Amino acid sequence: MAFADRFLTLGRDVHSGEVLARGGDPEAHSILQRTGFVPVVRLHETHHRLPIGLDIAEEERLATRAVARLRAVRYHVDADDAFDTETREAHYQPLGSLVADALTELTASHDGVLIALGEVLTATAAFYQGLGQAPDPHTAKRLQYLGEHRLGVIRSDLTHMRNDLADRHQNHPQRRTCTADVGPGEREASAICACPAPPPRLPTSHAAAPTAAAPANRRR
Incomplete structure (x- = not known):
C-alpha cells in the first residue's frame, strides 16, 4: 500500500x-x-x-x-x-434496515460481500487447479469465469442501484402512516408503518344471499 x-x-x-x-x-x-x-x-x-x-x-x-x-x-x-x-x-455498524444500506454491504469496494465472494471463487479455483483429476482444470476455469465475468456484472449493477437509492430521500410509496394507538408502556412509537399498504377493497355485492336448499322428504 x-x-x-x-x-x-x-x-x-x-x-x-x-x-x-x-x-x-x-x-x-x-x-x-x-x-x-x-x-x-x-x-x-x-x-x-x-x-x-x-x-x-x-x-x-x-x-x-x-x-x-x-x-x-x-x-x-x-x-x-x-x-x-x-x-x-x-x-x-450493524446492518441497517434500508435497502441502500443492504446494497452497500454487498458492494462496498474493500470488504463488501461481493468482494469477499470473488476472493472465495479465486481461492477455490486455485485449489481445484492443483488437485490433479481430469475434470479439475475445467472446474477451475469455470470458477474463474464466474468470478471475473458474472460476478463483476452483478456488482456493477447493484452498485449503480445503491448509488441511485442514496440520492433519493422519500418514503416508499407503499408505506403509510400508522394509525394504530400506541400504549404508554411502549418503548417506540413509530410514525411510519413498515407494512405494505392494504390491498384495494373489492366492490361489495348487494345481491341477496342464496337460500339454503330445502331438505328432501324422508320416506316413512
Missing part, C-alpha cells in the same frame, strides 16, 4: 458546493460508502460525494462522522473546519 493512500481531503468544493472526499485506498473508500458517500468514477480518478438533496446540517453530520471513522483507523484527513472533529468512531 502506498503511503499516499493514507491521506484524504474532505471538504466542500468551491465550484459545485458538493461535499467531496478525495484520496485514500479501497478500505477508506469502503468507510466513506458506509457513511453515506457515493463513489464517482472518472477516467483518471475516483472520488466520493455526499448524496444530493441533503440539507447543510445533514451534510455536516455525515461528513464529520466520516472524518471520525477514517481517523479512528489512522487515516490522515485534511477536513474543512465545519467537518473537523476530535471524535473517533468505529466504522463497522
Whole structure:
C-alpha cells in the first residue's frame, strides 16, 4: 500500500458546493460508502460525494462522522473546519434496515460481500487447479469465469442501484402512516408503518344471499 493512500481531503468544493472526499485506498473508500458517500468514477480518478438533496446540517453530520471513522483507523484527513472533529468512531455498524444500506454491504469496494465472494471463487479455483483429476482444470476455469465475468456484472449493477437509492430521500410509496394507538408502556412509537399498504377493497355485492336448499322428504 502506498503511503499516499493514507491521506484524504474532505471538504466542500468551491465550484459545485458538493461535499467531496478525495484520496485514500479501497478500505477508506469502503468507510466513506458506509457513511453515506457515493463513489464517482472518472477516467483518471475516483472520488466520493455526499448524496444530493441533503440539507447543510445533514451534510455536516455525515461528513464529520466520516472524518471520525477514517481517523479512528489512522487515516490522515485534511477536513474543512465545519467537518473537523476530535471524535473517533468505529466504522463497522450493524446492518441497517434500508435497502441502500443492504446494497452497500454487498458492494462496498474493500470488504463488501461481493468482494469477499470473488476472493472465495479465486481461492477455490486455485485449489481445484492443483488437485490433479481430469475434470479439475475445467472446474477451475469455470470458477474463474464466474468470478471475473458474472460476478463483476452483478456488482456493477447493484452498485449503480445503491448509488441511485442514496440520492433519493422519500418514503416508499407503499408505506403509510400508522394509525394504530400506541400504549404508554411502549418503548417506540413509530410514525411510519413498515407494512405494505392494504390491498384495494373489492366492490361489495348487494345481491341477496342464496337460500339454503330445502331438505328432501324422508320416506316413512
